[in-house]
Amino acid sequence: MLRPNLPKPPQNPLNQQSFEQNYRDVCNLLLSLTHSRSLPKGLQLHSHVLKSGLQTIPLISHYLINFYSKNQLPLHSRQIFEEASRKSSTTWSSVISSFAQNELPVLAIEYFRRMLGAQLRPDDHIYPSVAKSCAILNRLDVGQSVHCLAVKTGYEFDVFVGSSVVDMYAKCGEIRDARKVFDEIPEKNVVSWSGMIYGYTQLGQDEEALRLFKQAMVENLDVNDFTFSSVIRVCGNSTLFELGRQIHGLCFKTNFDLSSFVGSSLVSLYSKCGVIEGAYRVFDEIPVKNLGMWNAMLIASAQHVHTDNALDLFKQMESAGMKPNFITFLCVLYACSHAGLVEKGQYYFSLMREYGIEPGEQHYATLVDLLGRAGKLQEAVKIIDEMPIEPTESIWGALLTGCRIHGDTELAASVADRVFELGPVSSGLHVLLSNAYAAAQRFEEAAKVRKMLRDRGVKKETGLSWVEEGNKIHTFAAGDRTHMRTKEIYEKLEELGEEMEKAGYVADTSFVLREVNREEKDQTIRYHSERLAVAFGLITFLPDRPIRIMKNLRICGDCHTAIKFMSKCSGRVIIVRDNNRFHRFEDGKCTCGDYW
């Protein structure tokens, strides 16, 4: 053990021994109190330290800074640091890490600069804290110079330094730099791997994330619940059900399936893949449910229009003493909106304040969506005019969606006028606005807006539907004839078409005329991507297996009617997820109750 730098020995040599004894006792006690986070006892000890003059010893101030850091009192850490007579590199390191761990990243960077200014050489323990602070603040410029300095001082290959720099680059969106640093770390640990995988998922580079995960598996490396939840989320986002199920199996083997974090991504996976029963099963099996778990289950039941379940979950949460957060309320409002429960929705909206949550932009958007879908457009406008925040694009979008559903072309056009006065908008909203003008027969303006879109190089998204079969994904576009089994698919559609007409199906071509932003021209309405996907499912899957289809755009009204007939004529359960929600068709009916 290093001999501490003691202050001048007391005058009376007899006291020397007791002083050293006292010093050692204080050190040990401080360490144990830091470990157990006993704040009152620590405060007591601190005043004892001051009385006996021990605070001048660097090791003691270092322990005190750590003690306050662990107790989430970074400003106490700061005070001790400032009062310390001699500041060793350990003292600097402690105070900077206290800032980094307690949400004061700006101070962490400021002190790091001060330290460099004092001509001190940072050690390997400081870099992770500073890199983390840059990541939180999204300060790529500072992060880069920190990385440079780490390279210069020879710490870039340290697993802690490297991992934190990987995370910093990933969070700042520089995934390639993150990867370069990652590849250079000679002895990576679970944090390095998870950080890199998580970085890819955050940027939507799902394939790269999965590839890296696979490599980690093949090389038999250490992974944990964080790693699993990242890759399961990838499977959920891309609706890779089979792969997700296999990874669920891996979690089961490693017992990570009981983790709440893994559980919530599993719930979301099963739900997004249209297997709501699986989501409920996972939820029930997780012994300790955290807030994310409840929220994941809530949104899953809301998406599948199990509205009673959703509202019941909310009640269960309350009685379990789980405090809902802003996401919980978004989920509940979403559930009400998609079931047309206006009053219930308004009730939950007002309940937020009782929980001390100020409604945010997204809550207002959902409320406007709720009112708009239910046809209460004037009330929706009133909410927008009276709310304490500036309307955002999603709020205008919600109102415009309501206008479209209820054919209020006049209101839609006036909203468009109002929005354009406010300045430039994103391309998504732009499309809605151009449709609003077209629907109100203001064709000149519609053309102008569309031209603006074209000039900005915005392309319409192609409507696609896809079905998973084993480990393969079959994708269809409208009128598509590229699939290997095209002939059989079209034959099946013809055959089904006759049965459907006998059962009373009449194609509604008005959807073609009314909807400007439709995916294809009218002659292909009978071969919209979702119908091709259904036909493929019918000729591929065993009769008792539900046909699950994913679609990137909103399902059109005529297809919705057609698939109802398809489910009746074929006796199959057909589940379609469009960009908005789930539809479960069975025996000629859809769970959305035609409200979507």
Place this chain on the structure above:
DNA sequence: AATGCCTGAT
């Protein structure tokens, strides 16, 4: 003495 701390949908 230190790095990841994830959940909603658009």
